Amino acid sequence: MVLVIFSMNAWAIELKGEFLEGSLITGKAPLKSTVKAGEKKLLLTDGGIFTFGLGYRSEEIKISVVDASGQMENHNIKVLKRIYDVQRIDGLHPDKVNPPKSILNKIKEEQKKIKDVRTRASSWSDFKEGFIWPVLGRISGVYGSQRILNGELRSPHFGVDIAAPVGRPVISPAGGVVVLSENDFYFSGGTIIIDHGHGISSSFLHLSKLEVTVGQRVIKGQIIGEIGATGRVTGPHLDWRVNWFDQRLDPQLLVDPMPEILIPPPPMRP
Ligand SMILES: [Zn+2]
Structure with a gap:
């Protein structure tokens, strides 16, 4: 849109x-x-x-x-101000809300890797073609919502969460080059980042299967992996994020509304 x-x-x-x-x-x-x-x-x-x-x-x-x-x-x-929701999520593994000390270095390294690939300004310009949904499903989390995890205040959520069954293919929402493909990040599980050029990148979190490797060029609609429930999750979903360098953008502003057929209809009145 x-x-x-x-x-x-x-x-x-x-x-x-x-x-x-x-x-x-x-x-x-x-x-x-x-x-x-x-x-x-x-x-x-x-x-x-x-x-x-x-x-x-x-x-x-x-x-x-x-x-x-x-x-x-x-x-x-x-820039117009937006009002954001508060989202409470309970039932997360306590270690995913307050990671044990032994894991802090691993988390730091992962965050550095992510930060590094998001600082690049690549000359390709796939962002010009526009974006499509990487997977269809119920939207279970939105951009900017304040997160309360197991009762503890955490940073806002910057992606759109799409609930879908494990194994459903995830496609690239626009063309680009794969700049990160990691099986086992602590919070995000199976993680892919695609650079769409000029500082615009998409991140795909919680995947069960990765089907692309770093350096690979992908086209819009190409399968890049499968839905999973890896990392900090309570169920299978895709968390799709879009960045302009370190700035967080709202993926839902880039695509048409999720097709309505996927949203269960309200109960019929007798
Ligand atoms: Zn999420």
């Missing part, structure tokens, strides 16, 4: 997307421009296409453009 909100003829650039926490914005700049979002210099494709994300709790973003002639233009754009 991409809404055209800004189409300002007076501007040197075009921007597409909703200026809302968790959104992905794409844009087009005159050739040979330099475009920055905040302090970050953006990659431009040959056609002048660029992208950036509006992270959790972002309030305002400054877009600056310098065109080939040196003309400069600045825009401060307000």
Whole structure:
């Protein structure tokens, strides 16, 4: 779902997307421009296409453009605030809520690996094709919800959880290159990260089976693994996350609503 909100003829650039926490914005700049979002210099494709994300709790973003002639233009754009749910999850293994000391180093290493692959700005631009659901199923967790795990406050949830049976194939929601494929991360279990270019990446958590390896190019719709219940879970599901570098985006803003046929109908009245 991409809404055209800004189409300002007076501007040197075009921007597409909703200026809302968790959104992905794409844009087009005159050739040979330099475009920055905040302090970050953006990659431009040959056609002048660029992208950036509006992270959790972002309030305002400054877009600056310098065109080939040196003309400069600045825009401060307000980001709409969202209200997030609180989600309580009980019945997790206590070690997954408060990991034993012996495991803290393993967790740190895993977090570093994840962080490293998310800092890359790759020149491919698969994000331009748009995204599809990696698997269909009931949505059991949403972006930004405050998490209370076994009664303890934890950081917000940044993915969308899709409940589906173990073994159901998971497909890549857009083309890209596999940058991480790990069988056994402590919290996320079987984990894949795909780089869609320009800092946009998707992460797939809790998989039971991984069918791609690091360095492999995948196309939109290609099977990358299978639904599992690995890591910190109470049941089988996919947790799909989208990042712009370290900024967390809301995957649900990138795709059409989950097909309704999958949501059980309300009980019939007599
Ligand atoms: Zn999740």
